[in-house]
């Protein structure tokens with residue numbers, strides 16, 4: 158692996174090989190989703206706690222100051238919306254030159270295995286990886302499920318993750334599921350987990366992150382379960398202690414509660 162590619166990956170994954178990525182790219186298909194109506198207000202207080210930010214170029218240029226020295230993972234796929242016919246019909250939405258201009262640490266794109274747009278999204282991924290190889294920019298593949306959240310099982314996610322890795326993705330973002338260990342073991346590259354829609358309570362979200370890391374995830378790339386919480390700073394701090402400090406779930410939850418009480 159060349160120096161530029163290595164350096165970008167190491168900016169995202171810290172010295173312990175783990176990462177807390179903060180996902181705020183949701184607007185590309187969800188529009189002004191709750192708590193991201195005014196992105197700056199939500200995101201700025203969380204930046205000191207995140208190892209990288211996953212954003213769209215619109216969000217980056219309009220809502221994130223260039224003064225922040227935080228690695229950017231740029232969402233470069235999209236082209237449909239939550240009210241449209243099919244979320245899986247995605248295209249590449251950003252020219253690679255623009256990603257370079259934005260000084261990104263990685264680019265991110267969704268694949269939709271098993272859908273009518275499987276071939277399109279997988280060849281999009283392959284093309285993006287070729288571009289990434291040219292310029293030393295890693296690609297994060299999101300094994301998306303669209304509205305079909307029930308697809309999140311080890312059989313489906315192992316298939317999607319392995320295909321993305323075989324096509325050359327350097328990082329994979331997937332969902333936590335039962336038997337998650339199997340997904341991690343058969344994937345050739347580091348996996349981070351998405352949080353998915355906001356869970357019933359913070360404990361459930363922390364437990365999910367804890368179990369994912371215990372079963373081999375190299376960290377998280379979470380959004381809604383952090384910034385849709387009433388206590389987002391307490392949440393991301395607790396998640397940091399799961400990812401970087403190997404804290405027990407008990408300790409993590411009491412950290413969350415004490416930070417929440419102070420907030």
Ligand code: 5RP
Pocket residue numbers: 180181182183211267299301302351352353354378379380381382
């Ligand atoms: C959808 C995405 C999202 O835009 C986002 O990054 C997911 O984060 P979370 O589920 O934790 O809110 O990748 O496929």
